[in-house]
Amino acid sequence: MRAMSSEATLPCLFSDGRGQRLWYSGWTNTTGKEENVAGVRYEPDEQQRESIHRIEAGATGAALVASDTGTGKTLIGAELLRPNEVSLIIAPLSTHASWAERIELQHGGKIPVQFISSKDKNNVAFKQLKDGVPGAYIIGTEFFYISATEVPSKDGVEVCGTSAIHKSWVKFTDIRDGKVAGKAWAGATGSFKLRTTKVDDVAHLSCEGILHDDVRSESYSTPGRKARWAWSTVRTVDVVLLDECHSAKNAKSQMFAHLKRLRVSRLKVGMSATPGGDNFEGLWSICRWLWPDHIDRSKYRWQVEWMRWDYDPYTSTGKKFVGEKNPGEFVRTLPCYIRTEADRAPIEAWFRVPLAMTPAQKAQYDTMERSGVAWLRDNPLVADLPMVMKLRLRQMCLGEVALDEGTGEIHFTDDCASSFVDAALKISKREAGKHILYLTNSNSFAHVVANRLNMYYGERVAAAWTGSESQSEREEIKRDFIDTDNPLRYIVGTITKAIAVGTDGLQTVCSTEVWMGKALESILNEQGEGRLNRRGQNNSITRYELIVPETAQEEEFALDARKFYARRLELDV
Numbered sequence: 072m073r074a075m076s077s078e079a080t081l082p083c084l085f086s087d088g089r090g091q092r093l094w095y096s097g098w099t100n101t102t103g104k105e106e107n108v109a110g111v112r113y114e115p116d117e118q119q120r121e122s123i124h125r126i127e128a129g130a131t132g133a134a135l136v137a138s139d140t141g142t143g144k145t146l147i148g149a150e151l152l153r154p155n156e157v158s159l160i161i162a163p164l165s166t167h168a169s170w171a172e173r174i175e176l177q178h179g180g181k182i183p184v185q186f187i188s189s190k191d192k193n194n195v196a197f198k199q200l201k202d203g204v205p206g207a208y209i210i211g212t213e214f215f216y217i218s219a220t221e222v223p224s225k226d227g228v229e230v231c232g233t234s235a236i237h238k239s240w241v242k243f244t245d246i247r248d249g250k251v252a253g254k255a256w257a258g259a260t261g262s263f264k265l266r267t268t269k270v271d272d273v274a275h276l277s278c279e280g281i282l283h284d285d286v287r288s289e290s291y292s293t294p295g296r297k298a299r300w301a302w303s304t305v306r307t308v309d310v311v312l313l314d315e316c317h318s319a320k321n322a323k324s325q326m327f328a329h330l331k332r333l334r335v336s337r338l339k340v341g342m343s344a345t346p347g348g349d350n351f352e353g354l355w356s357i358c359r360w361l362w363p364d365h366i367d368r369s370k371y372r373w374q375v376e377w378m379r380w381d382y383d384p385y386t387s388t389g390k391k392f393v394g395e396k397n398p399g400e401f402v403r404t405l406p407c408y409i410r411t412e413a414d415r416a417p418i419e420a421w422f423r424v425p426l427a428m429t430p431a432q433k434a435q436y437d438t439m440e441r442s443g444v445a446w447l448r449d450n451p452l453v454a455d456l457p458m459v460m461k462l463r464l465r466q467m468c469l470g471e472v473a474l475d476e477g478t479g480e481i482h483f484t485d486d487c488a489s490s491f492v493d494a495a496l497k498i499s500k501r502e503a504g505k506h507i508l509y510l511t512n513s514n515s516f517a518h519v520v521a522n523r524l525n526m527y528y529g530e531r532v533a534a535a536w537t538g539s540e541s542q543s544e545r546e547e548i549k550r551d552f553i554d555t556d557n558p559l560r561y562i563v564g565t566i567t568k569a570i571a572v573g574t575d576g577l578q579t580v581c582s583t584e585v586w587m588g589k590a591l592e593s594i595l596n597e598q599g600e601g602r603l604n605r606r607g608q609n610n611s612i613t614r615y616e617l618i619v620p621e622t623a624q625e626e627e628f629a630l631d632a633r634k635f636y637a638r639r640l641e642l643d644v
Contacts, residue, residue, distance in 0.1 A: 137346050149170070156205055163315055164212075170314075232262070243279075307335065310338045320354075424618065432471050469516045495585065506561070512627075524563070534563070566588075578605055
């Protein structure tokens with residue numbers, strides 16, 4: 072069981088040891104305790120106060136907060152801000168509303184909040200940040216990543232036509248080297264269209280699968296553009312808060328490069344329950360940004376010092392690093408490392424429900440597993456790589472798959488044969504009257520489950536939450552779900568950042584979750600578990616795990632468990 076008890080903490084101190092009172096905004100709360108209620112100013116609890124004190128009193132001006140999901144990292148971050156300072160918050164888009172609200176409430180509107188986004192065509196917010204205008208500036212993690220990247224021009228070929236063999240692939244080849252430049256699916260009418268940058272001139276292009284010579288083609292060019300934001304031009308900011316800091320785990324990424332360009336005068340804080348992502352080595356980049364004078368500038372030397380390795384003849388060094396030598400030892404050396412385990416609600420009932428695939432699913436699965444090919448009506452589905460094979464098998468465990476002849480994509484139809492859909496309906500009847508959070512790893516399947524629930528109950532009782540919705544649409548779903556007078560009782564979410572990160576409030580009405588698979592990124596699964604099991608949950612948790620034994624889907628659960636416990640050993644002190 073993943074629920075772990077919190078350790079006792081030291082009393083909070085308010086002095087820096089030299090008789091100087093540390094700055095705090097003042098803590099008051101009309102409710103007397105922290106609750107997940109919109110529009111309420113929270114008073115940090117004892118653990119949060121101790122965390123804030125340690126960060127403020129630290130000698131290095133940097134901290135890594137690796138506390139569990141749901142322990143109030145947003146509250147801690149908001150309390151670290153000061154009026155009349157320039158603060159930059161880099162956070163996933165799904166958390167922006169929570170950040171803005173928390174800063175507003177904790178500081179009584181004394182710190183203006185602005186958003187740096189693509190919607191700001193005149194760069195007003197960025198210009199104010201650049202000029203050092205005091206306030207809290209919030210930018211999306213992905214947007215921060217791409218915003219300073221120069222986009223090169225693209226030169227390529229556009230090809231289209233209407234006389235290809237219908238329901239087939241049209242293949243385009245570069246006649247100079249014989250390499251495939253791209254493939255386009257010809258639907259029921261034989262029409263196709265392809266844009267490729269692998270060929271720079273139509274004269275170098277050869278087409279296969281065309282019935283008649285009606286191919287229209289021309290060269291195209293998309294001019295490049297320079298970055299709208301150049302972080303190296305920003306004046307010194309006082310505070311940088313990097314929420315979900317595992318986004319900087321790749322030392323070769325533009326994200327890491329942009330972080331290093333920022334000049335920070337007072338405080339840098341990285342926050343994530345999983346700061347290194349799924350792998351221990353991901354800690355190097357975030358810690359290198361936080362403490363450049365403390366962490367070895369050579370990642371390889373750092374790996375040799377802290378990580379185990381196996382012999383690998385295919386690497387330049389002959390070494391393949393496979394994990395921390397002594398789990399938990401590295402984080403003990405960090406100047407300011409904070410980790411608080413969540414005071415989780417108990418999991419009262421944990422059901423592992425074995426499912427048998429329907430005959431249609433079983434036929435698809437066995438054929439694909441045996442030969443790497445499955446027939447979807449008259450169309451072959453080929454898995455020519457091990458990773459593709461595993462992906463297809465995971466899909467077929469969920470339900471009978473089909474081919475969208477228009478797009479060539481594999482998806483699930485609303486009437487697909489699926490033991491998971493059947494189980495979802497049975498659980499809704501077993502837990503009659505309760506709000507339920509269903510979690511899956513497929514966007515298409517999430518819509519199928521939601522639609523079947525709505526068909527069964529005859530009203531809008533279910534909604535899919537896949538990440539394709541706009542932020543306002545997701546806010547509406549959450550609002551209707553929390554409103555006990557609203558008929559919406561079921562959310563079917565895809566285990567992505569959209570629902571796994573920053574989604575708070577579901578726990579106020581829901582304590583039942585149904586897992587219909589796991590994401591390949593274990594950190595998303597851990598964060599997904601924190602949607603219901605977090606502060607504000609007043610009931611014990613009921614968890615269902617739907618598993619097809621001895622399949623690729625069962626392997627998902629086993630792999631996630633191994634990654635979870637390995638990560639815990641690396642982060643716990």
